[in-house]
Amino acid sequence: MSQIDQQIKTIRAADVTLTVLNSDQTPLANQEVEIAQRNHQFLFGCTGFDIIPLANDEVTGDEKTYYEDFNQKLLDLYNFITLPFYWGRFEPERGQPDTRRIRNTAQWFKDRGCQVKGHPLCWHTVTADWLMDLSNAEIIDAQIARIRRDVADFAGVIDMWDVINEVVIMPIFDKYDNGITRIAQELGRFGITRMVFDAARETNPQANLLLNDFDMSTAYEILIEGCLEAGIQIDTIGLQSHMHQGYWGLEKTLRVLERFAKFGLPLHFTEVTLISGELIPPEIVDLNDHQVDEWPTTLTGEARQAEQVVEFYKTLMAHPQVEAITNWGLRDGGWLNAPSGYLRHDLSPKPAYEELMKLVKGEWWLAPTKMKTDDTGKITFNGFLGDYTVAWANQQAAFTVDTNGTVATEVRL
DSSP: OOOHHHHHHHHEEEEEEEEEEEETTTTTOEEEEEEEEEEEEEEEEOOOOHHHHHHHOOOOOOOOHHHHHHHHHHHOOEEEEEEEHHHHOOOOOOOOOOOOHHHHHHHHHHHHOEEEEEEOOOOSSOHHHHHHHEEGGHHHHHHHHHHHEEEEETTTTTTEEEEETTTTTTTGOOSSOOOHHHHHHHHHHHHHHHHHHHHHHHOOOOOOEEEESOOOOOOHHHHHHHHHHHTOOOOOEEEEEEEEEOHHHHHHHHHHHHHEEEEETTTEEEEEEEEEEEOOOOOOOSSOOOOOOOBBOHHHHHHHHHHHHHHHHHHHTTTTTEEEHHHHHHHBBGGOSSSSBOOOOOOOHHHHHHHHIIIIITTOOOOOEEEEOOOSEEEEEEEEEEEEEEEEETTTEEEEEEOOOEEEEEOOO
């Protein structure tokens, strides 16, 4: 076993001693039982945008078959889904939010064992056009009201939010005028961050609230440090890693981890893309400026992508503060029409999908395994942190392994 694989097991797995009890609480002694893992504690994530029509019964025939296949491949690999709350699309007409469809989709994924995150509650891009008809004071009121409404409407189904997205650039954003940049200029980065976090926290005190950004410069570090010093309660730091211009590589990834781990907060890699085709030229500053009609995947690029996915995921899994990795789209043709998916357009798996599956449901997963209890009803096994079942005869019970190291627990059938 390599050093990094050993480090991952040390952080993410446990040596479990499980005592299996009968319904009368006597030990189930000297019996063959089956242990199976049902879910990871670690959040292996992906966007679920494409499943909205399927979850709302809006597709039929061949199209429905296509999305059912897509959904199955999504759920086979991932247990954490990000759903869209871009204000301009979620509420293009004021007072008419797309709550029903998105909530149906969130419940769809929750019913299938996934945790769901909403993205984002405040962002200057794809924001509502109707904000431009309001004064700054009215925009502030509308933004606060929007957060309180949506966080309340989705509580219990979505309890994790990217509260504010890309605030580092927000007050100096100059591509086009918009209501959120206007209030960011008035309130400043710290002011608008405090405002939106306070609104979300007051509405759902139990929610996991993220600050999310693509800017990996010291400006983001300064923002985080300033927010924490000012008493703004950030639960998790979100780090985007759109690698359309090339893989970060091991050195940069480790450097980013070191720089942002110093705050002592959980880290989520919220938007991961690795390209399996031609890379965006390095002279392009804003990735959105790369607009193409076709951006094909290539065999060489797919092999490269697979190698990079394995290294990137293992590097992040080996760091104790990383709690989630979200791939920004499972199939090709998502953001910027890029070949950044792990499935091709026809949903055939790329090598990256197959290699990631070998990790998530192979090396890092306990398949159904038969074991015999001892005289005291005990069995021992090593498993990655997560949810498990133990089965005997026609009985089954669930248990959770949520602490690494050496763990003793019991379960009653």
